[in-house]
Amino acid sequence: xxxxxxxxxxxxxxxxxxxxxxxxxxxxxxxxxxxxxxxxxxxxxxxxxxxxxxxxxxxxxxxxxxxxxxxxxxxxxxxxxxxxxxxxxxxxxxxxxxxxxxxxxxxxxxxxxxxxxxxxxxxxxxxxxxxxxxxxxxxxxxxxxxxxxxxxxxxxxxxxxxxxxxxxxxx
Amino acid sequence: xxxxxxxxxxxxxxxxxxxxxxxxxxxxxxxxxxxxxxxxxxxxxxxxxxxxxxxxxxxxxxxxxxxxxxxxxxxxxxxxxxxxxxxxxxxxxxxxxxxxxxxxxxxxxxxxxxxxxxxxxxxxxxxxxxxxxxxxxxxxxxxxxxxxxxxxxxxxxxxxxxxxxxxxxxxxxxxxxxxxxxxxxxxxxxxxxxxxxxxxxxxxxxxxxxxxxxxxxxxxxxxxxxxxxxxxxxxxxxxxxxxxxxxxxxxxxxxxxxxxxxxxxxxxxxxxxxxxxxxxxxxxxxxxxxxxxxxxxxxx
Numbered sequence: 001x002x003x004x005x006x007x008x009x010x011x012x013x014x015x016x017x018x019x020x021x022x023x024x025x026x027x028x029x030x031x032x033x034x035x036x037x038x039x040x041x042x043x044x045x046x047x048x049x050x051x052x053x054x055x056x057x058x059x060x061x062x063x064x065x066x067x068x069x070x071x072x073x074x075x076x077x078x079x080x081x082x083x084x085x086x087x088x089x090x091x092x093x094x095x096x097x098x099x100x101x102x103x104x105x106x107x108x109x110x111x112x113x114x115x116x117x118x119x120x121x122x123x124x125x126x127x128x129x130x131x132x133x134x135x136x137x138x139x140x141x142x143x144x145x146x147x148x149x150x151x152x153x154x155x156x157x158x159x160x161x162x163x164x165x166x167x168x169x170x171x
Numbered sequence: 172x173x174x175x176x177x178x179x180x181x182x183x184x185x186x187x188x189x190x191x192x193x194x195x196x197x198x199x200x201x202x203x204x205x206x207x208x209x210x211x212x213x214x215x216x217x218x219x220x221x222x223x224x225x226x227x228x229x230x231x232x233x234x235x236x237x238x239x240x241x242x243x244x245x246x247x248x249x250x251x252x253x254x255x256x257x258x259x260x261x262x263x264x265x266x267x268x269x270x271x272x273x274x275x276x277x278x279x280x281x282x283x284x285x286x287x288x289x290x291x292x293x294x295x296x297x298x299x300x301x302x303x304x305x306x307x308x309x310x311x312x313x314x315x316x317x318x319x320x321x322x323x324x325x326x327x328x329x330x331x332x333x334x335x336x337x338x339x340x341x342x343x344x345x346x347x348x349x350x351x352x353x354x355x356x357x358x359x360x361x362x363x364x365x366x367x368x369x370x371x372x373x374x375x376x377x378x379x380x381x382x383x384x385x386x387x388x389x390x391x392x393x394x395x396x397x398x399x400x401x402x403x404x405x406x407x408x409x410x411x412x413x414x415x416x417x418x419x420x421x422x423x424x425x426x427x428x429x430x431x432x433x434x435x436x437x438x439x440x441x442x443x444x445x446x447x448x449x450x451x452x453x454x455x456x457x458x459x460x461x462x463x464x465x466x467x468x469x470x471x
Contacts, residue, residue, distance in 0.1 A: 046254055050254050050255050050257065051255065052250065052252035052255040053250070053251045053252045053255075054250060054252070079250075083250060084187040084247055086243055086246050086247065086251060087246070119246060119250075119251030119252050119254070120242060120245075120246045120251065120253060121242075121253055121254075122253060122257065122288060122290070123254035123257070126254060
């Protein structure tokens, strides 16, 4: 009885590890998609409505859900607390430390480059930078989706197989 | 002492718009000098200076001012929203919290003869706002008789403090309970930032800015039912027409104009009609003798 319970626990634990690794991949897709959504939003707010950046960021918190929404909230709080620090500095610092966004170095760099243009130049220059970033982010989303399709199920199955293998070894 | 504290506060506010490297240098100068500083001046590829008594003094920053630093001033002045301040940038300056004025110079972007913006900044000046109380009791008793305001024109050459005098007279009239509409075409008098005047212009003053004096005066007459309309710098034909418009509506006028005195200004054809029709009854001429300011009140 103890052996059966132990085996079940072991298989359950390794499966859970496999599932969590797989969910990291799926949440990366979600986060990158919400960045895409945000880029569309700021393109129209900055490019068409000429909305000040602090207002755009505040509105974005409601418009963008999930982890990236929380990240935007942090940026907005930073802007409020430090009105005499350029947005690019606040943005770069937050991106660098936001491990929960699970961004890869290239993705971080792309967003940091954009952050150093937002609010600093005229609307046209910002629109161009947003569009350029959008193209890069679309490519990141594609890669993340492929990773998820390719590796997501594999990690789950690996978790189960590892559990079973360990049970066999221990028995 | 209190006045110095106020000036130091303003200095501290203005310094916040400088890039970090220059900010720390600007904070190093003595307090005695800080209260005298009129503006900061940054020139791309050149030095960083403070203006005291109309003269520039270079501060040692080690190397020349970089283009990115000029852009940072603009970014800070617009609270990271350069795109939202485009109309102000087209006029060549941005007014920031505290009433300080950030002047911009670079390559003008023109579209059909109209300036659409300024790119590639080459110089930036930060003019430190000073809330100066100069409308004394003698002035006030000359322009208000038995509770009635007498149409007044403030005269002086540039740099003698016409706008400061106008602002302080508005404050005193307004605080005495008179309803004043200020048409602040160049956003210099009230220096509104996010709808809040950055200078004390009194409790009963309504401000309309970014509009021509003629259009603004008519707007205020319809919208705010003023007892006095105040305008800064009558310089063009249409400004004079606006003054006629206001006077025909039975509303008091307080205005400023460039000129060394009533004789010289009314000799010019543009202003002659104002004199002939006796629209202004008083003139306050601002005088400066070796950095000492004074004024002269004339009955017109």
